[in-house]
Amino acid sequence: MPTSFPQIVNMGCRLNLAEGETIRALLTGRDTIVVNSCAVTNEAVKQTRQAIRRARRERPDAELVVTGCAAQIDPASFAAMPEVNRVIGNAEKLTYSAWTADAPVLVQDIMAVRETAPHLAASFSTHARAFVEVQNGCDHRCTFCAIPYGRGNSRSVPAGAVIERIAALAENHAEIVLTGVDLTSYGPDLPGAPSLGQLVERILTHVPRLRRLRLSSLDGIEIDDRLFALLTQETRLQPQVHLSLQAGDDLVLKRMKRRHSRADSVGLVQRLKAARPEIAIGADLIAGFPTETDAMFANTLALLDDCEIVHAHIFPYSPRAATPAARMPQVAPALVKARAARLREAAETRRSRWLQSLIGSAQQILVERPGDRGHAGNFAEVRLAPVQVGDIVTVTIKAVEDGRLIA
Template identity: 85%
Template sequence: MPSFAPHIVNLGCRLNLAEGESIRALLAGRDTVVVNSCAVTNEAVKQTRQAIRRARRERPGAELVVTGCAAQIDPAAFAAMPEVDRVIGNAEKLLPAAWASDAAVLVQDIAAVRDTAPHLAASFSTHARAFVEVQNGCDHRCTFCAIPFGRGNSRSVPTGAAIDRIAALAEQHGEVVLTGVDLTSYGPDLPGAPSLGQLVERILTHVPHLRRLRLSSLDGVEIDDRLFALLTQEPRVMPHVHLSLQAGDDLVLKRMKRRHARADAVALVQRLKAARPEIAIGADLIAGFPTEDEAMFANTLALIDDCDIVHAHIFPYSPRTGTPAARMPQVAPDIVRARAARLREAGARRRERWLQSLVGTAQTLLVERPGDRGHAANFAEIRLAPVRIGDIVTVTIAAVHDGKLIA
C-alpha cells in the first residue's frame, strides 16, 4: 500500500499556520491537499484560487479541500471550482468529524461559534518556531475588514489548555509564538476574565523551560500596564512588537472605525523604545483607503519614520463585499497602487538603516531550516554558516545583504 502524506498550503496569517499543523495531524496518512485560505484582501482571494489550481496540477490524484477565511465567507464560489473536492469552514476544520464526513460543503454560521482551538497542534515538525492559537475571532468592526465574517466573534482558549500545550511544545521548540485574530482581546469570555498580560505571566511562570516567547499582531489601545511591562522588561518576551496601525491620519482612522489616534500610536512607540531601546516595531498599513487624499496619505507615509517601523506590512486597500468602506468614495486603483509602492519604499529605507545599525553587534537567533538562517530576537533575518536546526546561537553581524543580516 502506498504511504501518503497530507500537504497543507497555508495562506495569510500565523493563525492559519497554527491551525494548519492541527489539520496535518488530523489527516495523517491521507492523500489530501488542503488549501487553508485567506480573505484579508481581494488579492489574497486571488492567490487562494491560484494555489488551488497549482495544487491540482501538482497532485492530480489527491483529494483537494479548501478551508480558511475565503472558504468560510464564500463557500459556493470555491465549491464551484472544478479542481475542488470539498469545502470545509473555519469552525469545522479542526474537528475530526469534518474530515471523516463526505459532505461536499461543510460550513456553519461562524457567528454562532462560542469556543476555539478544540485541537491545538501537538508539534510543528517543519518549523523551528511553534505557533499557538490562544484567541480567535474579533468583536470589532473596522469598516474595511471582512475577517469577522470569516472568523466570527472573539473567543479565547482557556489559560490552562494554552499553558499545557505550550509546555509540551517548548520541549521541542526554542520559540513559541502566540497567535490570534485580535490577540489583545484575549480573556473577557473566560472565567475570571484574564488579560493577555496575565496569560503571558502565567506562561512564563508555569513553563520555565520556554526560552523565547513572541507575540503576533497587537492592538496598541489594549496594551495595558501589565502587558507593557512584560514587553519591555521580560527577557524571554522577544523585543518585537507588531502593531495594527492601519493608517497615520486621524480622519482616515476615524473612517476606518479604529480606536486610536495618530498621536496615540506615536506615543506608544516612544514609550516602548524608551523602556526597551532594542524593541523593533512592525506595523500593518493600508494605502488608498476610501476618501484618502494626498495630505492624508502623507500622514501615513510619515508614520513609518515617526514610529520607527522596520517591519512594515503594506496592503493596498481592497474593497471587500459587505463592508462599509466598500460603499465609501473609492480612490482610483492606479493611485492606490502608487501609494502602496511609496509606503513599501519608505519602509524599505527605514529597515535598511536599522539593519545597518546592527552591523558589529551580537545577535541571538533561533536557527531555522535548512540550518543557515534564522531570526534574531528583534525578528531581523540572519544568514550564517550552517548549524543545527532549532539551536539558539549568538553571532556577530558582519554585513547587510539584500535586506538580511550576514553573520
C-alpha cells in the first residue's frame, strides 16, 4: 500500500462528512491525516483528541492537520498538541490555498464569512450515497450550543450551484443527502429568498435522474406548507424526517431558547404520520439540561412515544464554555448520565418494536459497502445477500437481528 495518501477522519455531523470529501480531493497524493473535528459536546472534543493521538500512533510520519468546529473554536489548544502539525479553520479547509500554505495555524473569524458553496467533491467514492452542503452556519443562539462559533452565521448555496453539483453526483449515486448546520433556514440570504421547499422542488424537477433524495436534520418550526407537502407526497423524497427537538418540556425548551413548544413537536409528527404513515421519525434529545427536574425529564422521556421516535440521537448535557446554559444551575453529572441512559434504553425499546413491525414488509434498499447491507427509505439498516454496491433493490424483510432488519 502506498504511504502517500490522504486520510480523512470525520467526527460528528454529515456536513463534516460532505466537507471531508472536498478535503480528500484537495489533498490527492499527500501523505496527510486530517482530523475533521466536532465541538457539539465536551465528549465530542475529547473524542477528537483521542482520534488525533490514535492517528499519530498509526502513521507517525504523516503530516497531521486538525480542522472542523473544535479547531475553529479553540485553535490554540489543538496547535499545542505535540501530535499536530497544523490547524486549519472551517472556512479555510475548503480552499486549495490553505493546504499549500505553511502557517501552523490558519483560522479566520468565522463570523465574517458570508458565502458558502457546494465545493469540489465530484464523487463520494467510499459511500453509496453522496452528501451535498446547501447551507452552513446558524443565526440562532440556543443557550447550550457552541456550534455557531465554529460555523458562523447562516449562509446558503444558490440553487443553480446545488443543482449542477447534484446532477453530476447523480450519475454515480442513486441517493443524495442535503446537509447543513440549520438546513431549514436555507434561503433568506439569497436573491428572492427561496425556501428549502423551493430548493427541493427545483432539484427534483431539474435532476430527473436522481432516484432518492434525503434531508438531514430539520427544525420542525420552520417546516412550511411547501416542504410539508414534499415530505408527505413526493416519493423520491425518502420517508424519514429527523427533527431537532432537544427536549419535551416547555420550560426546558424556553431555557434552551428553542422556538417551538412540546405541542408544536407532537402536532407536527401527528400531521406527518397522518399524511404519510410510513415516515420514520428521528430526533435529537438532550438529557440533564440545567434546571431539569424529574418531572421535566419525564416529559422528554414521554416524547419518545408521543412523537413515535425510532431514530433517537441522545446526548447527555455538556456545559460548553461561554454559552448561557453553562452559567445556569447544573444537574449533577451522575444524574445527567443516568437520565441519558434511561432515554437510550426507552428509545431502543421503541425502535425494536418498530423494527419488528416491519417483518413481512417490502423495502427498497440502497446497497452499501461491502454489498451485503444497506438502508431502507425509512433509514432502517438491512442485511441482505451480496449484490452490487450502489444499486437499489426491493427485498422482503424476514427477521430482526441485533437491531438490523434481515432480508
